[in-house]
Amino acid sequence: MAQELLKKESILVTGGEMFVGYHIVSYLLTQNPNLTISVLDHPSTVPRFPTVAYYDVDFSSPLAVTTALRSIRPTVIFHAACTYSLALPAPTFHKVNFQETENVLAAAQDIGTVKAFIYHSSTSVTEHGTSSLISATEDLPVLFAPDQEFPYPLCKALAEKLVLDANGQHGILTCSIRPAAAFGEADTETAEKLIQNARAGRANTQIGDGRNVYDFLYVGNLAHAHVLAANALLKGGRGPGGRVDGEAFQITNDEPWLFWDFSRAIAKGVGHEVNKEHIRSIPIWIAWCMAFIAEWWVWVVSRGQGQSALTRFGIRYATKNRTIDISKAKRVLGYRPIWSMNQGLERTLKWYQKE
Template sequence: MAAPNSSINNYQLHHSVNVQGTKNVIDACVELNVKRLVYTSSPSVVFDGVHGIHNGNETMPYAHSPNDHYSATKAEGEALVIKANGTNGLLTCCIRPSSIFGPGDRLLVPSLVDAARKGKSKFLIGDGNNVYDFTYVENVAHAHICADRALVSEGPVSEKVAGEAYFITNMEPMKFWEFVSVVVEGLGYEGPRIKIPTFVIMPFAHLVEWIYRLLGPYGMMVPQLTPSRIRLTSCSRTFDCSKAKDRLGYAPIVTLQEGLRRTIESYTHLKAENQPKTKREGSSKASIYLGSGRVADTLLWKDKKQTFIALLVLIAIYFNFIASENTIISALTKLLLFASIFLFIHGILPAKILGYTLEKIPKSWFHLSEDMSHQIALSVASSWNIAVNVLKSLADGNDWVLFFKAVLSLFILSFLGAFSLQSLYTIGVTFAFIAFYVYEQKEEEIGGLFIKTHSLGCKLKSDLTRKFLSSKKID
């Protein structure tokens, strides 16, 4: 059952294994007088990625437009095996096990756990009602044995079995996302709850696939979000095993529930409770970038009361200065008026109201310490000196890197200037209070993504440089 990762939608790769590899096996069987060949095919040979399959049987033709290159080459390989039946006494047949799972699986369960660790397991694609036929791995092995026994039978039995394909399932269809939920929740992770319509996520999948085509040769990891995967997980695929039951004598020997139990038990090392918990020592990078002070506590929601007050102030500034048509003087007067009324009423209220303690604003809040005054003055002076030094360096005309940085910065400012002040203010405030918080929560994932992106950039730069130098030598 070995095959390349079906997420890699590369025709040459799948053709070399599923078609040429199968041809090599057939040729070897014919040359060495092998009598029986049972080929592991796939139900995907009849799936076009658009129309769901409900209780499909072997009379269905190969898909005119296959879901992906894996499905197309699997169909080619299966056709070769069926055609080879009877060559030099070789008897062949093909089984099509649907959605194999079980202990030792290196694709389905590990990919579900990986998604769960990244917080993606809470999402499901489509309406969640698509039904699937799954097959426990031991039942797949049993189907191979049944096929071999049927082929070895003499007379009309083997003649009726040979040269045919057979769907193999557990004969217990269940909703695809229910299956996913049982596995991930059984391993201690959050199951899928939030539905994402297919039409919403499909454009992103096409974009990811296009990027992989460009950057795959430079080391980009195989993406899981691909159009073929989305079609697989959002369509129904159930199959009728009557032909395998009648001709091969196949019947599942392990139930679906028992197979799920064994599968979950076999992946104890992937359970959430057994994952190493990484403890962050010291301040986060986001906190360090923000100065590890009051600004960091506010934007990272460490002090929720402080964050709430800051948001109220920023909203007040927006409605008084940004969104309104007031002059600066009238807006500032209105803002100070509201602040004065609030402070006065807050001051005359008793310390306790209806049993609740009212926390008074300490006078120290309005006191600007000497250290803070000194820091503000130093910051202003430092900013001024940096700007002066930049202008001096530009006037010398020697620092090209600085020149390009300055030009790029001005271009960015001119681009931002095309937006209204209201839009910039809204986007800026929203970004500040969300982006830094998300970065702190997903610091490792974002850091890893940055490293991978930087590595891809370096490889791409090296490749382009090598090609450029090669072309110069030819010239």
């Protein structure tokens, strides 16, 4: 339990004022409200916790990050700071998701107090985006250039390799948590965009035949997995069923849904229920062409600096089967989802209705 192993630790959560980091902090405090927690991030609209110390730090500055860590002297780091948007230029992905991870890891190695470093990765590091995944395990090879052509999974793969290669150095044990498509409160990507789509009257539109199966993940379960990993690293790198340090673990809700059923469940939750007879299907090839034109137009108008919100990468993700095997996390970490998909959706929608 977090209150047993983490109560004497100085815990740092990078990105603690954004989606995943915020939920890691929240989950830790529900386990033990007396934990010593610090957050490195930029101020946002999510509520702050009164017992947490917040530091506004430029992650792109190695000196700023190291100075902050020397002040905090963390023993456990949950590195969740990243960008979640898929609609960004490739250099931004590389800067935020790789170079800034490099800065945080280097600072952790420099200060000499850190014992455990948990990296927030992505299941997309093994995906090339052109074919479906069925019960995919961690045995699939992580893809790098030129095999990986998309900037988001590429930079996450590079950052994950950096962290896992550092395992055992400078007294730090490391591991990586690879979530499936996460959703939940304060989610500015999946949930918020689907809510906006529903309110704009587009929830009845789907791409393809709507039969593609998908693994999602409620963010509270993701936070739970992070804490299980931290506990194991503090025990010397061993979980209930084997070695944790130097390893990557896929995490889902272990409850696959049809992708477009999930979209329509969110629409229903905000008062825009879609009847089956009103569903309008767009052929995948037409959507792909629309995305190609949108990408090209934004590239021209922005002189290569912008990225279209509609992308071929996004079309592929929304139309493929994507199921993830989490047997390793179950066996080694002892992971089991705490909240079901329906419970996660209920909590998410309640939060958005309130906020």
